[in-house]
Every structure is written in C-alpha cells, then in structure tokens.
Amino acid sequence: MSEPAIKLEDWAQGIPMRAGPVSLGLYQPSPETMEYWRGIERRELMIRHCGHCNRFFHPKRIVCSDCGSPDLTWKKAAGNGKVYSFSEIHRAPSEAFAKGAPYINGIVRLEEGVHLFTRFIPDPGLVKIDAPARLDFRVLESNWLLPVFLVG
Numbered sequence: 001m002s003e004p005a006i007k008l009e010d011w012a013q014g015i016p017m018r019a020g021p022v023s024l025g026l027y028q029p030s031p032e033t034m035e036y037w038r039g040i041e042r043r044e045l046m047i048r049h050c051g052h053c054n055r056f057f058h059p060k061r062i063v064c065s066d067c068g069s070p071d072l073t074w075k076k077a078a079g080n081g082k083v084y085s086f087s088e089i090h091r092a093p094s095e096a097f098a099k100g101a102p103y104i105n106g107i108v109r110l111e112e113g114v115h116l117f118t119r120f121i122p123d124p125g126l127v128k129i130d131a132p133a134r135l136d137f138r139v140l141e142s143n144w145l146l147p148v149f150l151v152g
C-alpha cells in the first residue's frame with residue numbers, strides 16, 4: 001500500500017484536513033513545526049531540545065519554557081514511552097472514524113518527558129495507564145501518515 005505524502009510546498013496556504021465528510025479544520029504548519037512534519041515523512045518523531053537546561057519539548061516552541069533560552073534544536077525521539085491517559089472511542093463522530101471503531105486516543109509520555117496526543121494501537125495487549133508504548137506510524141482517518149503508539 002502506498003502512503004500519501006504530505007506536500008510541504010502547499011503548507012503556506014494551509015491544508016484542509018478531513019476525515020470523510022467531516023472537516024478537521026485548516027492545518028497551517030509554521031516554520032517552527034516544519035522539521036516535525038519532515039521527520040514524520042522519514043518515520044522519525046522529532047522533538048525540540050533545549051541545549052541550555054537539557055529539557056525536551058513537543059513543538060511548537062521558539063524558546064525554552066523553563067529557562068527562556070532560544071538555544072533549541074531538533075532531536076529524534078527514541079520512540080519509547082508510557083500510556084499517560086487514554087479514551088476508548090466506541091461511538092465515532094463520523095462514518096470515516098466509525099470504520100476503525102473502537103479505537104483508542106490518548107496521551108503518551110515519552111521517555112524524554114514530552115507528552116504527546118496520539119492514537120494507541122493495542123498490539124496485542126490491552127491499553128492501560130503506565131503500559132509501555134512504542135512508536136510506529138500509520139495512515140489514519142485523515143489519510144495522513146501520523147505517529148501512533150503500539151501498546152502491549
């Protein structure tokens with residue numbers, strides 16, 4: 001199966017995101033998040049790192065929220081985390097999402113300390129709080145390749 005590529009040159013105008021007939025809004029990436037999306041194309045999860053206080057962030061930040069340093073660089077996340085919270089969706093908001101229901105959305109806490117909203121994929125076990133989660137990439141209802149986390 002071929003995966004749809006994100007057309008980076010279209011970003012300046014914003015990209016309408018849809019899941020079937022449901023609009024998910026206009027996605028308008030910024031220069032501060034560009035490396036995050038380019039990383040996804042390479043199947044890498046890129047996060048920001050403060051060289052001054054050694055803290056990691058999820059985009060989008062232009063200065064460190066701890067120490068105020070502008071010394072931020074991009075680093076590849078190791079891809080390991082734990083389930084911080086989750087919700088199992090049985091009644092999907094649209095037909096496009098219903099195809100995958102039940103599905104599990106939630107927040108993963110990466111070993112770098114970053115919290116990230118994501119889709120959890122039980123593989124093969126159950127999703128539960130503090131369960132180990134490992135990074136993978138899937139094409140979701142928006143038809144975009146996105147980071148997800150396998151649990152189990």
Ligand SMILES: [Zn+2]
Pocket residue numbers: 050051052053054055064065066067068069
């Ligand atoms: Zn800092």
